[in-house]
Amino acid sequence: MDIEEIKKEAIEKIEKIKENIDLDLFRKEYLGKKGKIRDLFSLIKDLPIEEKKTLGQKINQLSLEIEEIFLLKENSFKKEIKEEIDFSFPAKATELGSLHPITQVRREMENIFQMMGFSVVEGPEIETQWYNFDALNIPEGHPARDALSLGKTFYLKNGNVLRTQTSSAQVRYMQKMKPPIKIIIPGKVYRYETTDASHETNFFQLEGLYIDKNVSVSHLKAILHKFLESFFKRKIEIRLRPSYFPFTEPSVEVDMLCTVCNGKGCAACKKTGWVEILGAGIVHPNVIKNGGIDPKKYKGLAFGLSIDRPTMMKYKINDIRLFHSANLNFLKQF
Numbered sequence: 001m002d003i004e005e006i007k008k009e010a011i012e013k014i015e016k017i018k019e020n021i022d023l024d025l026f027r028k029e030y031l032g033k034k035g036k037i038r039d040l041f042s043l044i045k046d047l048p049i050e051e052k053k054t055l056g057q058k059i060n061q062l063s064l065e066i067e068e069i070f071l072l073k074e075n076s077f078k079k080e081i082k083e084e085i086d087f088s089f090p091a092k093a094t095e096l097g098s099l100h101p102i103t104q105v106r107r108e109m110e111n112i113f114q115m116m117g118f119s120v121v122e123g124p125e126i127e128t129q130w131y132n133f134d135a136l137n138i139p140e141g142h143p144a145r146d147a148l149s150l151g152k153t154f155y156l157k158n159g160n161v162l163r164t165q166t167s168s169a170q171v172r173y174m175q176k177m178k179p180p181i182k183i184i185i186p187g188k189v190y191r192y193e194t195t196d197a198s199h200e201t202n203f204f205q206l207e208g209l210y211i212d213k214n215v216s217v218s219h220l221k222a223i224l225h226k227f228l229e230s231f232f233k234r235k236i237e238i239r240l241r242p243s244y245f246p247f248t249e250p251s252v253e254v255d256m257l258c259t260v261c262n263g264k265g266c267a268a269c270k271k272t273g274w275v276e277i278l279g280a281g282i283v284h285p286n287v288i289k290n291g292g293i294d295p296k297k298y299k300g301l302a303f304g305l306s307i308d309r310p311t312m313m314k315y316k317i318n319d320i321r322l323f324h325s326a327n328l329n330f331l332k333q334f
């Protein structure tokens, strides 16, 4: 019997112990009723008295030492547990997120149009060339179709495109619905272009389409005027400027009197006094025909605006790229 050997083994074992359950097993193995210390005592039971005495003392000593290392370890566990869980410690506050400013503005716009009787629908972001171009009276060879020209289109390998405009959903819904049709189509659009403070490859638009028997430019003007005043929560003056879009005839661009300088001319309106806010017009008969509706019986008005730009105006954001920056300091302000 080698008492030193047993001591060494016990010390090595206890050092490796990390959990209470193993510590308990250790106690049983050495100090328990059927443990190693007891075994030692029974081994010396029949030895001559002198030998029994000296060995007995040594075993007693070993027993004390093992008990000591056991208690030390037990205490260290108790301390650790105490340090780990402090029930009086205040709970960590959960950080609340917020809706992205574009989402907030999009919902605000949707509410305004819904109050005017428009339904909110969506179209696919991956679109066929037919719906994105042909159906909208943009024939092949038109500069708006050219990836490197004005249209700035992302073409996919299978010939589809990432829609460049929410107008692409117009004919989809004309084919599905019977007039009167009164819908808005908010969503993401894509343009292949260099980004800067006012251009992004990916931004949001909101499209409007109203088809009925007697739709006219005065309806268009009234709807847009009402919308802009509700959105900016103030009196707004607008003007319709003749423009060109293949899918509308006549086409207009809608400007609003600059809300920063009230028309006097400032940096925000590039000294013109007016801010261009959206494109619109009376739907071209070819487009209505492509939607399976008789252009002799029905007329339509359509408009399309960016959601990003009014958001920037509303919150005085000077760089469109911030919207996709995932910059929490920026996002936390909304």
Ligand code: DAH
Pocket (backbone or CB within 6 Å): 164, 165, 166, 167, 207, 208, 245, 247, 248, 278, 279, 280, 281, 282, 302, 303, 304, 305
């Ligand atoms: N789709 C046009 C654009 O992306 C905006 C637009 C102009 C939409 C006139 C219309 C419209 O519905 O009638 O620039």
